[in-house]
Amino acid sequence: MELKLLNEQGQPSSTVAAADTVFGRDFNEPLIHQVVVAYQANARSANSKQKDRSEVRHSTKKPFRQKGTGRARAGMTSSPLWRGGGKIFPNSPDQNYAHKVNRKMYRAGMCSILSQLAREDRVAVVEGMALDAPKTKLLVDKLKVMGLESVLVLTDGVDENLWLASRNLPNVLVVDARNADPVSLVHFDKVLITKPALAMVQEMLG
Numbered sequence: 001m002e003l004k005l006l007n008e009q010g011q012p013s014s015t016v017a018a019a020d021t022v023f024g025r026d027f028n029e030p031l032i033h034q035v036v037v038a039y040q041a042n043a044r045s046a047n048s049k050q051k052d053r054s055e056v057r058h059s060t061k062k063p064f065r066q067k068g069t070g071r072a073r074a075g076m077t078s079s080p081l082w083r084g085g086g087k088i089f090p091n092s093p094d095q096n097y098a099h100k101v102n103r104k105m106y107r108a109g110m111c112s113i114l115s116q117l118a119r120e121d122r123v124a125v126v127e128g129m130a131l132d133a134p135k136t137k138l139l140v141d142k143l144k145v146m147g148l149e150s151v152l153v154l155t156d157g158v159d160e161n162l163w164l165a166s167r168n169l170p171n172v173l174v175v176d177a178r179n180a181d182p183v184s185l186v187h188f189d190k191v192l193i194t195k196p197a198l199a200m201v202q203e204m205l206g
Contacts, residue, residue, distance in 0.1 A: 001115075004124045006192075010146030016125045016195070018118070019202045025115040028108070035109030036182050038099035046095040053078040053086030107205050113185045114201075123191045125198055129153055129174075134164035143172065150189035154180055156196035177201050 001023040004012040018024075058078035066073060080088045101109075117123045131138050139162070143151065150171040155162070158176050166174045173184055177197040185191060193201065 001118060003118060003193075003198075004121075006124045006126050006146065008142075008145070010148065012124075016198065018198065019206050022111050022202050022205045023115050023118045023123070025108070025111045027116045027119075028112045031105065031109045032112055032182070032186075034099075035101060035106055035113075036186060038101045039182055041097045041099045044097045046091075046093050046097060048091040048095075049093050050087045050090035052088075052090045053080060056084065056086045058085075110180070110182060110185070111205050113182055114191075114205075117185065117191055122189065123193065125193050125195060128194055129155060129162055129192065130159055131161040131165055134161040136165045136168050139165040139169070139172070148190055148192075152184050152188040152191045154191065154193045154197045154201065156194060156200055178204070 001018045001020050002015040003018045003023065005014045005016050007013045053076075056078050058076055060076055063074045063077055064071065074082070077085065079085045114123065129142075131142070143149070151173075153162070153166070153172070153174045154177045155174065156177060158174055163174050166172045171188070173188065175181075175184065177193070177200045180201070
């Protein structure tokens with residue numbers, strides 16, 4: 001598999017050889033879906049709390065007599081059928097939303113995503129993305145010259161100037177290649193990988 005090497009103007013100057021085991025896999029939609037859903041579920045925090053019928057404010061007095069009223073029998077106002085009653089299956093803060101995905105499956109899913117992005121010409125390699133100062137305008141001008149709007153930048157080590165310049169841009173994300181995730185790969189239109197980061201990705205997923 002050959003990936004385009006872009007220059008400062010965003011034009012392909014040459015190509016870079018990439019491992020077929022990472023960028024040449026078949027598209028496996030069910031596996032990608034499972035990996036993406038598991039990643040989002042594992043990032044979910046269980047902070048929702050609801051009350052059951054023992055926790056709501058209520059009286060243990062019988063609301064009305066058992067027979068003769070024509071109404072359904074009722075013992076307490078905390079019944080889930082009543083307004084203000086408790087929930088039948090309440091949400092709990094200790095609820096576990098985690099999905100288990102084997103390491104081999106996760107790597108295969110990441111490779112399948114990268115391979116599909118490469119086939120769609122949405123992955124490119126650059127020599128580097130360093131900035132002289134932590135200025136958002138410098139990064140905006142650089143991306144504008146390269147013709148990029150929505151982009152994920154994978155680097156071998158996040159440069160502080162680059163990270164500070166990008167954190168206020170909603171369509172730009174700079175992450176270390178070791179922290180690349182399937183959701184970000186799917187979300188952005190273009191993925192830029194620096195040469196050292198490319199070697200790192202191939203070593204991790206190959």
